[in-house]
Structure formats: C-alpha cells, structure tokens
Amino acid sequence: MAGVILIIAAGLAGYWLFPDNLALLTRVIAVALLVLSLDLITGYCGVASLGQASLFGAGAYAAGIACVNGVTEPVTLVAIGAVAGAMAGLLMGTIMLRAHGLAQLVLSIAIVQLFHEAANKASAYTGGSDGLAGLMVSPLFGVFEFDLWGRTAYLFGLALLVVVFVVLKFIVSSPFGMLCRGIKQDPVRIRAMGSYVFPVLLKMFVISGAVAGTGGALAAISTQVVGLDSVSFELSANALVMLVLGGLGTLYGALVGTVIFMGFEHVVSAINPFHWMTMVGALLIAVVLAAPGGLTGLYETLLGTGKRAKGGRT
Amino acid sequence: MQTILSIAIDAFAYGMALFIICIGLSLTMGLMRVVNLAHGAFAMIAGYIASYAARDLGLGYAVAIFLAIIGTVIISIPLERLLYRRIYGSPELTQVLMTIGITFCIIGITNYFFGPTLKSIPLPGSLSQPVDVGIRTIAGHRLFVMACGVVVAGGLWYLIEKTDFGIKLRATVDNAAMADALGVRTQVIYAISFAIAIGLAALGGVVGAEFLPIEPYYALRYMVTFLVVVSVGGAGSIPGAVVACLLLGAVDTTGRYLMPEFGNFFFYAAVIAIVCVFPRGFFGRAQ
Numbered sequence: 124m125a126g127v128i129l130i131i132a133a134g135l136a137g138y139w140l141f142p143d144n145l146a147l148l149t150r151v152i153a154v155a156l157l158v159l160s161l162d163l164i165t166g167y168c169g170v171a172s173l174g175q176a177s178l179f180g181a182g183a184y185a186a187g188i189a190c191v192n193g194v195t196e197p198v199t200l201v202a203i204g205a206v207a208g209a210m211a212g213l214l215m216g217t218i219m220l221r222a223h224g225l226a227q228l229v230l231s232i233a234i235v236q237l238f239h240e241a242a243n244k245a246s247a248y249t250g251g252s253d254g255l256a257g258l259m260v261s262p263l264f265g266v267f268e269f270d271l272w273g274r275t276a277y278l279f280g281l282a283l284l285v286v287v288f289v290v291l292k293f294i295v296s297s298p299f300g301m302l303c304r305g306i307k308q309d310p311v312r313i314r315a316m317g318s319y320v321f322p323v324l325l326k327m328f329v330i331s332g333a334v335a336g337t338g339g340a341l342a343a344i345s346t347q348v349v350g351l352d353s354v355s356f357e358l359s360a361n362a363l364v365m366l367v368l369g370g371l372g373t374l375y376g377a378l379v380g381t382v383i384f385m386g387f388e389h390v391v392s393a394i395n396p397f398h399w400m401t402m403v404g405a406l407l408i409a410v411v412l413a414a415p416g417g418l419t420g421l422y423e424t425l426l427g428t429g430k431r432a433k434g435g436r437t
Numbered sequence: 438m439q440t441i442l443s444i445a446i447d448a449f450a451y452g453m454a455l456f457i458i459c460i461g462l463s464l465t466m467g468l469m470r471v472v473n474l475a476h477g478a479f480a481m482i483a484g485y486i487a488s489y490a491a492r493d494l495g496l497g498y499a500v501a502i503f504l505a506i507i508g509t510v511i512i513s514i515p516l517e518r519l520l521y522r523r524i525y526g527s528p529e530l531t532q533v534l535m536t537i538g539i540t541f542c543i544i545g546i547t548n549y550f551f552g553p554t555l556k557s558i559p560l561p562g563s564l565s566q567p568v569d570v571g572i573r574t575i576a577g578h579r580l581f582v583m584a585c586g587v588v589v590a591g592g593l594w595y596l597i598e599k600t601d602f603g604i605k606l607r608a609t610v611d612n613a614a615m616a617d618a619l620g621v622r623t624q625v626i627y628a629i630s631f632a633i634a635i636g637l638a639a640l641g642g643v644v645g646a647e648f649l650p651i652e653p654y655y656a657l658r659y660m661v662t663f664l665v666v667v668s669v670g671g672a673g674s675i676p677g678a679v680v681a682c683l684l685l686g687a688v689d690t691t692g693r694y695l696m697p698e699f700g701n702f703f704f705y706a707a708v709i710a711i712v713c714v715f716p717r718g719f720f721g722r723a724q
Binding site: 225233241401404408410 | 542
C-alpha cells in the first residue's frame with residue numbers, strides 16, 4: 124500500500140508543481156494506463172506485442188463516438204472505453220495467440236495497422252484523418268466541470284490510475300496472476316500440470332484491453348479530441364520502449380518508464396525532434412546492454428549489492 | 438487488358454525491389470537468428486550516400502551504387518562488432534529493442550548531417566527512357582530492377598547451395614558449436630554473412646528508391662513492411678522470400694491501383710490471413 128500512497132503523493136506533487144502543464148500530465152496518465160496494459164501481457168505473460176495501441180484506440184474511439192452521440196457522463200464514457208478495449212483485446216488475443224515468437228509480433232503489427240486503416244476509412248464515425256472533434260463532456264458527478272486548465276481532468280485521471288493500479292495489484296498477485304507468470308516461464312510445464320494455456324492468456328488479453336481502453340477513454344475525455352495517432356504503430360512501439368525502460372514484469376516499472384520517457388520527450392523534442400530520436404535510440408541500446416531489467420531492475424540490483432543505492436533512485 | 442498488364446509489370450518490379458532489400462533481412466533472421474529491424478536503416482544510409490554522390494558530386498549512377506554499397510558495409514562493420522555480436526542468441530524482445538534503438542540513432546544522426554528533406558537519386562538517361570519489349574514499352578528502370586532481383590536471387594542461391602562458403606554457412610546455422618569444433622571460424626562466417634546482408638540492403642535501397650523514396654523516416658516507415666515480408670516468406674528461405682515479395686507486391690500494387698482509398702488495408706489483411714494459415718511463413722523451418 125506504500126506504493127499507492129507514493130503514486131498519489133507524486134500525482135498531487137505534479138498538480139502543485141506544474142499547474143501550467145496539466146494537459147501533458149493527464150496525457151502521461153493515459154499513456155501510463157496503456158503501458159500498464161502492455162506490461163500485463165508482455166511482462167506477466169511473455170507475449171511481446173507491437174500493437175497495443177489498437178486496444179487504446181478502440182477505447183478512445185468508443186468513448187469519443189458515444190460522447191458525440193449524447194452519452195456525456197464521464198464515468199460512463201470510461202466504462203464504455205474499457206468495454207470496447209476488452210472486446211478489442213478478445214479479438215486481438217484470439218488472433219495473436221495462434222502464433223508464437225516472431226509471427227506473433229508480426230501479427231500484432233498487422234492488427235494495429237488494420238485498426239489504423241479501419242479508423243481512417245470509417246470517417247463517417249471517426250472523423251478519419253481530421254480526428255474526431257467536438258466532444259462535450261458533462262461535469263463529473265454533475266458537479267466538477269472540465270475546465271480549461273485541465274484540473275478536473277487531471278485529478279479524475281489520477282483517481283482512475285490509482286483505482287486501476289490497486290485492482291491490477293490484486294490481479295497479478297492472485298493465483299491467476301501466478302499462473303500467467305508460470306506460463307511465461309514454461310508453457311509446456313504448465314500444460315503438463317493440467318492447466319489450459321490459451322484461455323488463461325486470452326483472459327489476460329481481455330483484462331489488458333480493458334485497462335488500455337480506460338486509458339484511451341481518459342485521453343479522449345481530457346483532450347476532447349480523438350486522433351488517428353491513438354491507433355498508430357508509433358504509439359505501440361513507444362509504449363513498448365517505455366515499458367522496457369521502466370522494467371518488465373513490475374507494475375511500478377511501467378509507471379516509472381512512462382513518466383521518465385514522456386518527461387524527456389517533452390523537453391528534448393521541443394529543441395529538435397531528430398536529437399530526440401538519437402537520444403531514445405542511444406537510451407534503448409544502453410538499457411539493453413547495461414540494464415536488461417530496466418530502471419526498476421537496476422534499482423533492485425544496486426540495492427541488492429548494497430553498493431550504491433543513490434544512482435538508481437527512481 | 439492494358440491495365441492488367443501495367444499492374445502486373447509494376448507489381449513485378451515492386452516485388453523485385455522489395456526482394457533485394459528483404460532477402461538480406463531474411464538471411465540475418467533465418468541464418469543468424471537476429472531480428473534486425475535496423476535493416477531498413479542501412480538501406481536508408483545507402484540511399485543518402487547514393488543521392489549525395491549522384492546529385493551533389495555529379496558522379497555516375499553505377500559509381501553511386503558502388504559507393505553506397507561499400508560505404509554502408511563499412512559503416513555496418515563496427516556496429517556488428519560492437520552491438521550485434523552481443524545480441525546473437527538473445528530473446529526476440531531484446532533484439533527488437535536493440536535494433537529499434539539503432540534505427541532511431543541512425544535516423545537522428547543522418548538527418549542531423551543531411552537535413553530532413555526527400556533525397557532523390559537521379560537516374561541516368563539510359564534507364565529513365567522507356568524500352569520497347571515487343572508487346573509494349575516498359576520504363577527502363579523497371580527492367581533494371583527486375584534484372585537486379587533475378588541476378589541477386591540466382592547469385593545467392595549459388596553462393597549458399599554450391600560454394601565452399603555456403604557449406605560452412607549452413608553448418609554454422611545448423612550447429613554453431615559443432616561447426617566451431619570442426620575448424621569453421623564461425624565469427625568470420627557471421628561477419629561475412631552480415632556484410633552480405635547489409636550490402637544487399639544497400640543495393641535494394643538505391644535501386645528501389647523509385648518505389649520506396651528515400652526520406653527522413655524511411656527506416657521507420659518501411660521497417661514494418663520488410664519485417665512482415667520476411668516473416669510471411671519464412672526467414673532464411675530464398676524461394677520463400679521471392680514468393681512473399683511477389684505476392685505481397687502484387688496485393689499492394691493491385692490494391693493501390695484499383696482502390697487507392699483503402700491504403701494498406703489489403704496488404705495487412707493478406708498478412709494476417711497468411712500468418713494464420715502458415716505460422717512459420719511459406720517456406721519457414723521449425724525453430
């Protein structure tokens with residue numbers, strides 16, 4: 124529970140320290156939900172995916188379309204996003220789990236590209252490449268208006284993140300979560316123990332889809348616009364990079380990776396987008412070579428050897 | 438009839454251009470077991486070098502191609518020694534991340550030096566005019582790309598199946614430790630095959646520039662296309678790569694001609710269908 128308090132404290136600190144950048148911070152929370160969802164299937168089940176944004180985008184578009192058509196209650200919109208994400212997760216899992224290894228990765232890419240084309244083609248519903256604009260969200264619980272500075276959206280997002288985080292904590296430490304980690308280590312042995320692998324993984328895909336869909340809905344509500352970039356390969360690849368930067372297989376790693384990556388991106392890409400690419404590239408190479416466990420792994424190693432806990436502080 | 442013919446010719450030329458680039462990736466993935474997503478980045482470097490040589494220095498097309506291949510291979514050697522050698526045999530996720538990182542670095546650095554604009558590689562007069570082949574005229578460049586593709590396919594087949602080097606390469610692929618014990622210098626074999634793969638990427642990047650234009654985000658934009666083509670064909674298989682490139686090239690070109698508003702839709706729909714039916718690709722081996 125100390126972790127949850129830490130998240131709330133960090134979130135509120137962000138609220139007080141950067142009152143002018145709340146839109147960015149809300150975006151960070153939405154992407155953090157996406158990275159958490161990717162962690163569920165990649166970090167806990169060992170299924171690498173470069174198409175996670177299709178689930179995020181499904182949630183974002185579902186919430187956006189519902190909002191344009193008259194459902195403006197924010198909590199309902201998030202629920203719609205989560206359900207849409209879960210359905211997309213079911214579809215994606217059914218297709219992806221047919222293959223293994225590289226073919227699986229390629230399938231995930233193909234799926235996100237198909238979602239992208241579909242969102243682009245169905246411009247009557249999604250606005251196509253112009254994006255879906257004009258989302259008018261009614262006040263939260265009928266009281267708190269979504270103001271111009273994004274205060275309500277930010278606090279709403281923070282609350283969502285905390286709730287999702289606590290739920291996921293329970294899920295990954297449940298027997299079901301243990302089973303997933305077992306499958307990641309050795310699917311053959313799990314099958315020999317008498318457990319079915321496919322339904323377990325599919326269930327995790329659905330949960331992951333719900334989380335990603337929640338993130339998408341939050342992004343839609345806070346920015347009041349849904350763009351094609353929310354179902355892009357780039358977003359999926361960035362999510363994977365953030366996850367690996369933070370560390371696979373820990374929920375904290377997903378959060379830490381997102382915050383550090385997006386913070387750096389905000390600062391550096393404002394100077395020159397190509398410097399930013401070079402830096403991310405160098406960072407990725409460094410992480411793969413020097414810290415295969417990501418930043419959280421590095422932190423634990425430093426703490427474990429007891430040499431110097433300062434450098435790895437996250 | 439005219440439409441069908443021109444689609445067929447374009448599809449074949451496009452498929453061959455894809456093939457020249459992808460066969461290098463297929464070699465690294467099938468023979469060396471490295472998912473090298475930075476493959477397109479090497480094709481991009483070659484395109485930049487060729488464009489610089491042909492446009493800014495005014496050298497001939499053939500010289501530009503030659504310089505591009507040599508230059509790209511020289512750049513790739515230290516990368517192979519310092520970075521790739523550490524990820525041979527690592528899990529796929531590690532390799533994907535490392536090579537995405539290399540791609541980002543290459544994009545950032547090349548654009549820092551050459552500026553973020555579209556790079557054209559001027560064709561010589563003999564290739565830019567149409568050639569009469571009896572039934573109809575075809576752009577000379579298309580014929581040149583087709584010829585290059587056929588030569589590359591034949592040459593590689595000969596190299597891998599018929600030469601001494603090919604025997605050692607296949608032995609290393611099947612069992613690196615055993616080949617090492619029998620006196621095959623596996624490190625050298627790996628280095629040479631990597632250089633060949635990069636050289637092919639460079640060649641494909643330059644001659645295919647008419648189909649896949651050299652631009653700042655080239656490496657990232659076509660990264661997925663190349664990876665998809667290789668996994669559809671089956672990594673490491675030359676016939677697989679030929680079939681995959683021609684088939685996907687045909688699907689893509691036909692889709693673009695007849696229903697341009699659908700974009701990449703048919704391409705990726707075909708990919709999902711094929712991967713679901715053949716999880717290891719057309720001619721892939723069990724891993």
